[in-house]
Amino acid sequence: MEVKYDVIIIGGGPIGMACAIAAQRKGLNYLILEKGALVNSLFNYPLYMTFFSTAERLEIGDVPFSCIAPKPGRQEALEYYRNIQKHFKLNINLFEKVTSVQKKEDGFFNVISDKAIYTAENVVIATGFYDIPVYMDVPGEHLPHVRHYYKEAHEYAFRKVLVVGANNSSVDAALECWHKGAEVTMVIRKGEINDRVKYWIKPDIENRIAEGSITAHFYSSITAIREKEVDILTPEGPVTVEADFVLALTGYRPDIDFLKSCGIQTHDDVLCVPVYNPDTMETNLPGLYLAGVVCGGMETHKWFIENSRVHADMIITNIVSAKESD
CATH class of the missing domain: 3.50.50.60 (FAD/NAD(P)-binding domain)
Structure with missing residues (x-):
């Protein structure tokens, strides 16, 4: 029997996990699809990297991030997000890469990965920007x-x-x-x-x-x-x-081609900032949302974990409101 998810989240980084936590708390049927390891971008950071942000600004799910040093490093962050997964037991498929998102005539989405095809009423893209060098x-x-x-x-x-x-x-x-x-x-x-x-x-x-x-x-x-x-x-x-x-080390950028293949428009072809409603994070395609640093297009300095954590509650609140009004 085919499972129809309320929301599929593409990307298992901190913001994707935050979206899943918000969905779980609202009783939504959700799934995270992550192409690599948990918080894959953080895993690929330099071994001894120290965050600019303090620990509390990296927190998600109202779970404290305890850190002795003034600024946490990569190892502390990986430990924290692993503990988040242990605590919430989020429904996540690791090492499963999404290749396309297609909106069907019935309003649902086909989310196609390298392992399966899923059906979802809503999709959140939280894929970050660390995969493609500039x-x-x-x-x-x-x-x-x-x-x-x-x-x-x-x-x-x-x-x-x-x-x-x-x-x-x-x-x-x-x-x-x-x-x-x-x-x-x-x-x-x-x-x-x-x-x-x-x-x-x-x-x-x-x-x-x-x-x-x-x-x-x-x-x-x-x-x-x-x-x-x-x-x-x-x-x-x-x-x-x-x-x-x-x-x-000239910087990195989101997968703009993937966003466009999903049907997401951009404001221009230079900065490639995606079109979305800043109050709901919904793109020009109803039911398709953006969360985290991917929202900035080539302006990768605009969004970080600390100022995009709020996207999770904004998105899930909008999804729940739409379901209640149906």
Whole structure:
């Protein structure tokens, strides 16, 4: 017998879990479909990453997040969200990737994964933005020594490492690699370290650059990557530097093509901010909702766990109200 869910949630990160908790509390029949591990994006963060947010701002389901340090790290966060799953016993299928969402003539949705086809009255997309790097589109970018994700510094110890970018991920990687003995060069598009870099990290990287421990090329961009060297366009002209590894930490973006394939419109083709009602999080397609950082399109700095947790109650309240008015 086919199960028709009140809501299927695509994405098992903190916001997807928050949506499930809200649905569970309202007695809705729900299912989370997550393509990887629980809170998969957090799992793939650098091993020693520290959150900018305090622990209480990462809480969901009214469950306290206890943390000794002022700011929790990746390990503490993984432990917290595992405990959330143990506590609520959320209905979640891990390692099941959704490939398409199709609205049928009867108003229900077909949610098609790599393992099954599901039917749901409502769908929430809470897929985040960490899956697809923002590529530089330069020759050599896809060589094996070019990395768009950074895990830890040990691999880069005593090697020549070129780091692209000046955001939190780039700065963390540059400092960690330098501390482990790497010779670090940074290529930065603007003239300074980004103002959004963690306030306790920003002075450290600026001091390392000022003293010459880390070389930084400001107002610069990469033009080509080869096996052992990189061409950089600087204000003084083109230069070539040696590099055993390139950490192209240029940011990440939501799967805009997937959103569009579901029928979700965007305001434009540059920032690709999806169309949705900010009061209900419902998109232009009735019954299809967005939650979390995916709402920002290419503006990935707008939404975080701490300011998008509220999406869960907004969405489930709207779903329940619609069911009661039927």
